[in-house]
Amino acid sequence: MSKTEIRHDWSLDEIQALFAMPFNDLIYTAQQIHREHFDPNEIQVSTLLSIKTGACPEDCGYCSQSAKHDTELEREKLLPLDEVIAAASEAKSKGASRFCMGAAWRNPTDKNLDKVIDMITAVRGLGMQTCVTLGMLTEPQAERLRDAGLDYYNHNLDTSPEFYGNVITTRTFQDRLDTLKYVRDAGINVCSGGILGMGETPKDRARMLQELANMPMHPQSVPINMLVQVEGTPLYGADGIDAIEFVRSIAVARIMMPQSYVRLSAGRTEMSDEMQALCFLAGANSMFYGERLLTTDNPEADHDHKLFVRLGMQMESAPLESDQKACCGG
Numbered sequence: 665m666s667k668t669e670i671r672h673d674w675s676l677d678e679i680q681a682l683f684a685m686p687f688n689d690l691i692y693t694a695q696q697i698h699r700e701h702f703d704p705n706e707i708q709v710s711t712l713l714s715i716k717t718g719a720c721p722e723d724c725g726y727c728s729q730s731a732k733h734d735t736e737l738e739r740e741k742l743l744p745l746d747e748v749i750a751a752a753s754e755a756k757s758k759g760a761s762r763f764c765m766g767a768a769w770r771n772p773t774d775k776n777l778d779k780v781i782d783m784i785t786a787v788r789g790l791g792m793q794t795c796v797t798l799g800m801l802t803e804p805q806a807e808r809l810r811d812a813g814l815d816y817y818n819h820n821l822d823t824s825p826e827f828y829g830n831v832i833t834t835r836t837f838q839d840r841l842d843t844l845k846y847v848r849d850a851g852i853n854v855c856s857g858g859i860l861g862m863g864e865t866p867k868d869r870a871r872m873l874q875e876l877a878n879m880p881m882h883p884q885s886v887p888i889n890m891l892v893q894v895e896g897t898p899l900y901g902a903d904g905i906d907a908i909e910f911v912r913s914i915a916v917a918r919i920m921m922p923q924s925y926v927r928l929s930a931g932r933t934e935m936s937d938e939m940q941a942l943c944f945l946a947g948a949n950s951m952f953y954g955e956r957l958l959t960t961d962n963p964e965a966d967h968d969h970k971l972f973v974r975l976g977m978q979m980e981s982a983p984l985e986s987d988q989k990a991c992c993g994g
């Protein structure tokens with residue numbers, strides 16, 4: 665059987681037609697495509713750490729860390745290297761293969777980047793894959809991160825270009841595309857996705873997936889977050905997303921980006937085990953693991969373990985160094 669074609673020319677009509685399929689047909693199609701590229705019973709797990717928390721100058725309407733919103737969050741300075749190493753070692757001992765460090769910056773200064781590079785070097789030294797999310801980058805900064813051996817850079821589109829202005833005003837959709845280009849051109853694996861349940865329309869969800877899939881390369885990792893509603897943020901109280909519609913979005917992402925890891929990201933504390941199982945069936949094959957995301961809660965690792973056992977799923981181990989670079993993405 666020939667493998668599904670990797671496409672970068674999806675039309676909105678085609679994507680909306682996928683969303684409109686009978687649920688069982690959609691999930692079956694997504695699961696078939698999933699099996700062409702992945703072991704259906706394996707899941708890649710990453711643990712997150714906020715290395716610099718709060719007081720961010722951006723105004724992202726969902727975020728607990730924006731200085732523009734009145735949330736309860738305490739601001740913190742950049743964490744010292746030893747605390748980062750301790751957190752990464754613990755994550756490794758619990759089975760995480762990747763450690764993802766997030767900073768509440770609009771963009772890193774070159775001095776900040778020196779310190780983050782020390783963290784990347786140390787975490788790689790533990791035998792873990794590394795991911796960072798630091799805001800906008802310049803081209804030389806992306807190259808420095810590549811030279812440091814960074815495996816993944818996370819930078820989300822967050823939503824459709826049309827809905828974007830309702831969520832963020834301090835940087836543009838194009839700024840995000842520019843950073844993603846620098847990361848991709850540097851040869852770092854791209855992690856980029858968005859958030860559902862911010863009051864966007866079904867068309868916005870289709871448009872966001874269209875933007876992701878029609879990039880010159882599919883992001884190797886596509887996080888699909890469900891909004892974690894944080895009191896004090898503008899999006900607190902937004903219309904959420906129906907669980908079935910969320911699962912459909914995962915399936916459509918899987919069909920459009922067959923070789924990418926689709927990451928079931930924020931919002932799992934609000935999802936039943938059964939909803940998560942449907943997401944795996946729809947093609948989600950990675951997630952965040954450990955009790956904390958950046959500033960909000962994630963399910964207990966022990967609970968996730970039990971879920972994997974109930975579903976007969978295994979956590980993927982860290983790949984060999986030689987397999988790590990840009991394995992896929994079309």
Ligand code: SAM
Pocket residue numbers: 726727728766767768769770797798799800818819820822857858859889890891892893894930931958
């Ligand atoms: N400051 C950097 C940036 O925005 O690029 C990195 C950290 S930021 C917290 C990373 C991503 O987390 C955001 O782009 C957004 O998609 C997601 N995120 C943040 N807060 C969230 C929330 N309350 N619910 C769901 N996803 C959220």
Ligand code: DTB
Pocket residue numbers: 712728766797818820857858887888889892929930957958959960961
């Ligand atoms: C992503 O798409 N989701 C993660 C990761 N990339 C950095 C972050 C989720 C943050 C959820 C809200 C919080 O904990 O602050």
Ligand code: SF4
Pocket residue numbers: 720721722723724727728729730767768769770799
């Ligand atoms: Fe700042 Fe990132 Fe939060 Fe936006 S999502 S406010 S850039 S930390």
